[in-house]
Amino acid sequence: MAGLGTYCCSTFSSKSLRTSPLEFKSLTHRGGTVVGNPIRRRGLAIRAEVNYVSAEEAKELIAEGYTVLDVRDKSQFDRAHIKSCYHVPLFIENEDNDFGTIVKRTLHNNFSGLFFGLPFTKPNPEFVQSVKSQFSLGSKLLLVCQEGLRSTAAANKLEETGFQNLACIVSGLQTVKPGTLDSVGSTELQDAGKAGLITIQGKISAVLGTVLVCAYLFITFFPDQAEKLFQLAPTS
Structure with missing residues (x-):
């Protein structure tokens, strides 16, 4: 049609979608006028992978500069822990005094607490914040617990927060042979989870x-x- 310019669509985007959240969609007239609005795109998040290692490999990581972060409860930590490590428990002793908690704590102490020496605990609400207050997101952290479950859960929490260099010992400190890692305490690292009548x-x-x-x-x-x-x- 006479008197009307012909329009075509064109798209201008950054070289890398990982580094730019903007993409421009524009209408280009043959005369050279460009009219466009930025379209907001969600950036592509790059998530770190937790590195799972053996006790011997953990020793090498410590030599390379990894800091040991012990996430066990205080009782196990006091029995034995890796020398010069940091302690931020993933679970803390539950001292709440509502009726339901009192009943659960009594049942726990009469069975698990008596036979296995396990304290009655609850998730530490300050865990992530406590770690962030002591370490930067780029810190190299080796997370340890007794069986490997708590360290895995802790690593997942920290990874979601933005920590990039995380490692855990497969199956925990119970697999560490005496003398493998320098430790402090009244027992060996592999026996720190044993208490009570057992x-x-x-x-x-x-x-x-x-x-x-x-x-x-x-x-x-x-x-x-x-x-x-x-x-x-x-x-x-």
């Missing part, structure tokens, strides 16, 4: 095992003396 049971089993071994050796090497002892034993 430790007493373990000691009793060790004593009984020693007695049985000694009895077997005595009967084997001194059969005559052993027979005399059996004869002296009272019979029903």
Whole structure:
């Protein structure tokens, strides 16, 4: 149609979608006039991957400059922890006094607490903020716990917050052999999760095992003396 210019659509975008959130959509007249409005695009987020390592590989990471962040509860941390590490528990002891919590805490202490020495805990609401107050998002952090579950959960929380250089020990400190990592505490790292009656049971089993071994050796090497002892034993 005469008197009307012919229009065509063209798109101008940045060289990289990762670095620019804007794309321009414009109408270009043959005479050279450009009329356009920016269209907002969502940037492409690049998420870091958590690095899962063995105890030996963890030792190498520490030598390379990774900082150890222990996320276990205070009781396990006090029993044994890696030397010069930071402690920010993912769970803290639940001391709430509402009726429901009191009932749950009582049941827990009578079973898990008594037999396994596990404290009654709840998620630490200040965990992420506490870590961010001590470390920058670019810090190299090796997260550790006793079994590997809490460190994985903690790493996921920190990764979502923006931390990029995160690592965890597969299956936790229970897999660390004595002497592999410098530690502080009253026990070995792999035994820091053991408490309560289970430790007493373990000691009793060790004593009984020693007695049985000694009895077997005595009967084997001194059969005559052993027979005399059996004869002296009272019979029903």
